[in-house]
Amino acid sequence: MASVTERPGGPIKGLYFITMDEAPLTHLQQVEAACRTGIQLIQLRMKLADDAVFRETARAAKEVCDEWGVRLIINDRVEVAREVGAYGVHLGKQDMSVAEARVILGEDFIIGGTANTIEDIRLHYAQSADYIGLGPYRWTSTKKNLSPILGLEGYQQIMKQMQAEHMDIPVTAIGGIGLDDIRGLRQTGLQSIAFSGLLVHSKNWPDMVSRLETELSEGLVIAGRHFHSRLFTGTGKFGSPAVMEQALLASGSELVTVALKRVDMRKKGSSLEELSGGGKDDILSHLDHPHIHLLPNTSGVRTAKEAVFAAELAREALGTSWLKLEIHPDPRWLMPDPVETLLAAEELVKKGFVVLPYIHADPVLCRRLEEVGVAAVMPLGSPIGSNKGLRTSDFLEIIIAQSKVPVVVDAGIGAPSDAARALELGADAVLVNTAIAASAQPVQMARAFRLAVESGRMAYEARLAQASVTAVASSPLTAFLDHL
Amino acid sequence: MFLKTFQQHEWTAIRRSIYNKTAADVERALARSHRDLEDFKALISPAAAPYLETMAQISHQLTLKRFGRAIQMYIPLYLSNECQNICTYCGFSYDNKIRRKTLNAGELLREVAAIRDMGYGHVLLVSGEASQTVGTDYFIKALQVVRPHFANISMEVQPLEQADYEQLIQEGLYSVLVYQETYHQEDYKLHHPKGKKSNFNHRLDTPDRLGRAGIHKMGLGVLIGLEDWRTDSFYTALHLQYLERTYWKTKYSISFPRLRPHTGGVTPQAASPDGGQAAVPEGEWTGLNPKVTMTDRELIQLICAYRLLDEEVELSLSTRESPVFRDHAIKLGITSISAGSRTNPGGYVVDPGSLEQFEIHDERSPRAIAEMIKRQGYDPVWKDWDAVLQ
Numbered sequence: 001m002a003s004v005t006e007r008p009g010g011p012i013k014g015l016y017f018i019t020m021d022e023a024p025l026t027h028l029q030q031v032e033a034a035c036r037t038g039i040q041l042i043q044l045r046m047k048l049a050d051d052a053v054f055r056e057t058a059r060a061a062k063e064v065c066d067e068w069g070v071r072l073i074i075n076d077r078v079e080v081a082r083e084v085g086a087y088g089v090h091l092g093k094q095d096m097s098v099a100e101a102r103v104i105l106g107e108d109f110i111i112g113g114t115a116n117t118i119e120d121i122r123l124h125y126a127q128s129a130d131y132i133g134l135g136p137y138r139w140t141s142t143k144k145n146l147s148p149i150l151g152l153e154g155y156q157q158i159m160k161q162m163q164a165e166h167m168d169i170p171v172t173a174i175g176g177i178g179l180d181d182i183r184g185l186r187q188t189g190l191q192s193i194a195f196s197g198l199l200v201h202s203k204n205w206p207d208m209v210s211r212l213e214t215e216l217s218e219g220l221v222i223a224g225r226h227f228h229s230r231l232f233t234g235t236g237k238f239g240s241p242a243v244m245e246q247a248l249l250a251s252g253s254e255l256v257t258v259a260l261k262r263v264d265m266r267k268k269g270s271s272l273e274e275l276s277g278g279g280k281d282d283i284l285s286h287l288d289h290p291h292i293h294l295l296p297n298t299s300g301v302r303t304a305k306e307a308v309f310a311a312e313l314a315r316e317a318l319g320t321s322w323l324k325l326e327i328h329p330d331p332r333w334l335m336p337d338p339v340e341t342l343l344a345a346e347e348l349v350k351k352g353f354v355v356l357p358y359i360h361a362d363p364v365l366c367r368r369l370e371e372v373g374v375a376a377v378m379p380l381g382s383p384i385g386s387n388k389g390l391r392t393s394d395f396l397e398i399i400i401a402q403s404k405v406p407v408v409v410d411a412g413i414g415a416p417s418d419a420a421r422a423l424e425l426g427a428d429a430v431l432v433n434t435a436i437a438a439s440a441q442p443v444q445m446a447r448a449f450r451l452a453v454e455s456g457r458m459a460y461e462a463r464l465a466q467a468s469v470t471a472v473a474s475s476p477l478t479a480f481l482d483h484l
Numbered sequence: 485m486f487l488k489t490f491q492q493h494e495w496t497a498i499r500r501s502i503y504n505k506t507a508a509d510v511e512r513a514l515a516r517s518h519r520d521l522e523d524f525k526a527l528i529s530p531a532a533a534p535y536l537e538t539m540a541q542i543s544h545q546l547t548l549k550r551f552g553r554a555i556q557m558y559i560p561l562y563l564s565n566e567c568q569n570i571c572t573y574c575g576f577s578y579d580n581k582i583r584r585k586t587l588n589a590g591e592l593l594r595e596v597a598a599i600r601d602m603g604y605g606h607v608l609l610v611s612g613e614a615s616q617t618v619g620t621d622y623f624i625k626a627l628q629v630v631r632p633h634f635a636n637i638s639m640e641v642q643p644l645e646q647a648d649y650e651q652l653i654q655e656g657l658y659s660v661l662v663y664q665e666t667y668h669q670e671d672y673k674l675h676h677p678k679g680k681k682s683n684f685n686h687r688l689d690t691p692d693r694l695g696r697a698g699i700h701k702m703g704l705g706v707l708i709g710l711e712d713w714r715t716d717s718f719y720t721a722l723h724l725q726y727l728e729r730t731y732w733k734t735k736y737s738i739s740f741p742r743l744r745p746h747t748g749g750v751t752p753q754a755a756s757p758d759g760g761q762a763a764v765p766e767g768e769w770t771g772l773n774p775k776v777t778m779t780d781r782e783l784i785q786l787i788c789a790y791r792l793l794d795e796e797v798e799l800s801l802s803t804r805e806s807p808v809f810r811d812h813a814i815k816l817g818i819t820s821i822s823a824g825s826r827t828n829p830g831g832y833v834v835d836p837g838s839l840e841q842f843e844i845h846d847e848r849s850p851r852a853i854a855e856m857i858k859r860q861g862y863d864p865v866w867k868d869w870d871a872v873l874q
Contacts, residue, residue: 069506107496168494367732401518404729477540480812481781 012112012131012170015212016194018043018075023200030200031061035068037209043090043194045075058084073112078104088112090133093120093147098127112172116147118161125167133194134158136175137185149175152184159188182215187226217461220428222406223322223354223375225293229254230423231453232295232408233446234433235262235283243442245286251446256287257295257324257431260314295356297324302337304344311348323348324378326358334384338365342372349373358410361392366399366407377403378431380411381422385434387414390421400426416445416452423456485692486726487685493722495668498525499715505529514538519793524721527789528714536785543788543817550795553862556820557850558638558800560608561595562829563587563626565839567612569679571665573707573743575841576612578679582839586611586618591834592629598832602824602850605867606636608661610827610841613642613680620648627655636869638701642680643690649697658869661703661739662690667719668711671775675710691723695731702727702734703800709743713778717786721793728794737798737820738790742778742805780809784816791817803844810846811856823853 017034019027019042027046034042044061046054058074062084065072071087074080078101081089088110089101098113105111112131113124121132138149150158155173162171172192173185182193193216202208220227233253238244248256262283287294296314301307304327311323325348327341328334336359348355354375359365361379369377379399382388389412390396400407406428413419419430432449439445505526513523514535526532527539564586567576575582587595599607609626611618623641630637638659639652649660666672669684676682694702704723706716724736778786783805790799800820801813814821826832827841848856854864 069508397518402729402732475537477544477812477816478537478781478784480808481536481784484780484806484808 012041012110012172013191014041014216015039015209016041016043016172016174016192017199018045018174018194018196020196020200021046021048025200027057028060028064031064031072033205034199035064035070037206039070039209041071041073041087041192043073043075045090045196047075051077051080055080055083058086062086071110073110081105081109088130090114098124098129102128114174116150118158121158121162121167121169121171122165125169129169131170131172131192133174134171135173135194137173137181138176152181152188155185155188155190159190163189179211179215182212186216220406222356227254227429228252229450229453230429230457231419231449232257232429232431233436234431235259235287236433237437238442241283241286244283244437247436247442247446248287248292249289250443250450251432251436252450254291255293255295257297257433258283258287258318259299260296260310261300263296263314263317293322294318294320295322295324296320297326297358299326299328301327302329302340303327304340304347307340307344308347308351311344311353312351315353321352322354322356324356324358336360336380338362341365342368345369345374346372356408361395361399363395363398363402366403370403370405374405376406376408376428378408378410381409381418382412384411386412387435388412389414389418390425393421393425396422396427397425416448419449420452420456420459423453424459426460429453485689486723487688489722489726490667490688490719493719495715498718499712501525502529502714502718505531507531507534510535513792514542521718521721521725521793524789524793525718527792528717528786532785532789533781536781536788539785539788539792540816543791544815546791546795547817547819551819554865554868555814555818555857555862556606556798556865556868557604557854558606558608558820558822559599559602559604559850560610560640560822560825560827561592561599561630562610562827562831562841563592563622563641564611564614564618565829565841566614566618567679568615569613569681570677571681572675572677573710575839585829585835585838586614586622587626587829587834589625589629591830592626594834595830595832596630596633600633603854603866604850605634606638606869607634608638608640608822610639611641615642615680620644620651623648623652624655627652627657631656635867638703640703643687644693646693646697649694649699653697653699657699659701659703659735659737660694660699661705661737662687662694663703663705663707663739663741664688664720664723665707666710667706667716667723671711691727692730695727695734699734701737701798703737703739705739705741707741707743708778708783709776712776713782713786717789721790724794724797728796735798736796737800739800739802740783740786741802742783780806783809784813787813787817803846804842805845807846807848810853811860814857814860814862821853821857823848823850 017039019030023030025033027044031042042065044058046057054077058080062072073088073090074086075090076092076095078089078096082105090112091098091101092114098111101111110130112133113129114133115121115124124132136149170192171190172194173190174194177193178198185193199205199208220230229252231251231253232255233248233251234257235244236259296318298307298310301310307325307327315321325341325344327337327344329337338359341357341359345355345357349372356376356378357369357374358378366377379396380392382391396409408429408431409422409427410431413430413432414435419432422430430453436442436446436449502525509526510532513519513526516523565576566584566586568578570578607630627637636658637656638661639657640661643662664687672684691702704720706720728736787799790797798819799817801810801818802822803825825844828838830838857864
């Protein structure tokens with residue numbers, strides 16, 4: 001699934017840095033430091049400076065920001081924003097109203113306003129503000145005139161109310177937010193978070209920014225469930241359940257596939273331990289971690305009919321309607337049967353399953369599966385268990401470009417570099433089993449895959465260039481335009 | 485439905501994002517082998533202007549790879565100029581006091597014969613919007629007259645319902661062109677104050693209805709001049725990508741009509757282009773002056789940008805453009821071209837003197853255009869479909 005290019009609210013998204021007084025660095029130094037970390041949005045906020053100093057700093061900050069291609073927002077002082085040609089202005093509760101600022105600035109500047117309550121937001125929204133700075137999250141020393149703190153609950157309520165009133169305007173959370181608060185805030189629908197002190201007082205700006213970005217990144221959503229990790233794993237071929245457990249924890253994986261045939265499904269409603277039959281085959285109890293979701297698979301079935309039957313058993317026994325649908329009548333190569341898979345997928349979707357089918361890298365089949373309502377497609381990179389890597393990359397690229405559901409590359413990924421490559425191509429996730437389980441050191445290999453998947457995704461999001469352009473010396477095709 | 489996707493993209497934010505693209509964004513877009521809408525924005529942005537020759541080279545190569553040296557020939561056949569809509573830019577507008585005409589079966593057949601004589605195996609049927617007299621029943625009759633004579637029939641008429649399209653497809657309809665005119669909702673209302681066309685959402689939904697009806701091909705576009713062409717083109721591309729992913733068995737084409745002089749319309753207004761572009765290039769506007777003008781250079785930029793975004797999409801160029809422009813454009817990404825067009829009902833033989841919808845700029849005959857295409861090493865294609873495939 002190719003990434004969505006423009007989200008509502010467009011420019012106000014991600015990390016937003018606000019400079020602060022009483023800091024170890026000057027305001028200009030803070031701006032420079034922030035630019036170096038790759039932050040795209042900076043607000044110059046100098047509450048203590050007089051107009052002349054502010055104006056001079058703003059001019060210098062604008063120059064720095066231009067050099068780095070960063071957008072500069074001016075706090076409070078509308079005239080200065082206009083003078084230096086800033087990206088926009090941010091208005092506090094005591095400052096000028098958005099409507100007044102709009103008269104001065106026109107349509108070419110972003111105008112944001114501070115809000116503490118839904119009433120504040122309604123007012124800004126009615127005056128066509130471009131974004132809202134909502135806060136404070138908790139008590140902070142940066143703001144002298146402090147409004148009541150919101151906490152996570154306050155954000156949840158206000159964001160919900162905004163949705164109910166169809167106020168479609170980007171919101172940035174502001175005021176005393178720490179690393180651990182980000183995921184909760186993100187779940188409320190916020191797309192941007194502002195920081196001052198956390199960065200200014202950190203020893204290592206780039207490191208802090210990268211940690212913040214990881215927390216803020218949207219991650220993968222399949223059938224409404226959010227995944228932080230894009231590495232899915234399997235449970236087969238490990239030397240022992242204990243090693244499997246350690247490896248899966250090291251991988252960071254949140255979706256782990258389990259073969260139904262490994263589970264004793266006749267013991268209805270039993271605990272996980274009982275279901276796995278205890279003893280050496282004790283798989284499920286080793287998967288009992290809050291962040292790990294089970295993805296039962298139908299490995300072993302040969303027809304659509306058998307698959308549907310197995311799926312229903314699995315749902316009852318394991319209490320999940322998620323299903324990795326795999327139908328491979330051929331026991332040697334385990335090649336998926338496209339016809340039976342499509343039939344089964346259609347039936348299972350109707351029965352309310354979240355279906356993730358394992359298939360050949362066949363773009364038309366992917367579309368047909370999408371049409372019957374599967375939650376993701378799982379095309380193979382090369383024959384399962386072969387560790388040959390992305391032999392199907394030409395077809396994977398087509399699938400990724402046209403798919404409307406997440407694409408999970410399954411089977412054949414032999415090395416972390418294969419996984420990284422799949423993510424660089426734009427795959428939404430990979431499923432890796434053999435390469436981890438059968439390696440000499442599964443735990444270390446699991447960690448290597450985790451890093452590779454993160455790195456591949458990061459490169460994809462950074463818009464990897466694929467080839468250099470050769471310069472064109474003359475203009476044989478467009479010279480005619482000079483004479484028109 | 486596209487409406488949902490559309491509503492997630494706010495006009496001013498998109499426009500700002502396009503105008504904020506930098507040379508670095510353009511270079512990155514050029515370097516990629518698969519480009520997305522973010523790259524498209526860079527390629528249609530002012531920042532891409534210095535890269536035009538590079539864009540043209542890539543566009544030329546990609547078009548050659550996918551389409552070879554073939555240029556499809558098409559020609560419009562106007563069925564009627566009756567219209568209940570007021571469109572500020574159109575000669576057929578309801579409030580324009582002109583003689584109205586709808587071809588009957590006999591007249592249609594005479595026009596068909598004239599077009600066949602020029603060599604065409606493809607035809608594009610065009611009308612205004614007068615659903616009482618020129619509705620689905622009329623179109624069915626028209627298709628029954630036309631079908632025996634053409635391998636491939638397209639239509640550019642008012643938006644219809646899915647069931648109507650299904651009926652027309654049964655009668656041999658291959659392709660439908662329906663242009664949004666502009667994706668700027670408020671301006672759309674200004675330019676279409678009266679008639680069924682004033683319903684923005686119904687028009688926006690038309691390609692979805694066509695897709696559900698299982699049409700072989702559909703054409704999209706905006707009328708360049710109504711609004712900022714870059715932003716409008718972004719929405720066209722967004723629409724295109726949505727459709728390609730949703731109705732994947734359908735083929736797509738894009739057209740780039742620039743506003744041309746016509747009779748009627750509103751009083752000319754001063755051009756208020758973004759970033760101070762040049763004034764209207766061609767004189768004697770009797771109707772609406774474009775709010776935004778697009779230079780020839782910019783049109784080439786847009787054509788190439790579409791090709792760089794999408795290797796498969798067909799790009800079509802009408803006789804609104806000048807001979808010199810068209811001669812050169814066929815190497816830059818265009819895949820189909822019209823020639824010898826008349827934009828009035830009966831314009832070929834029945835009633836050549838009636839009012840044209842818009843004035844054409846390239847008066848050369850189909851034969852002359854074909855010769856021009858051949859001289860450049862390309863092949864004019866007159867027939868590229870067959871009734872047995874329907």
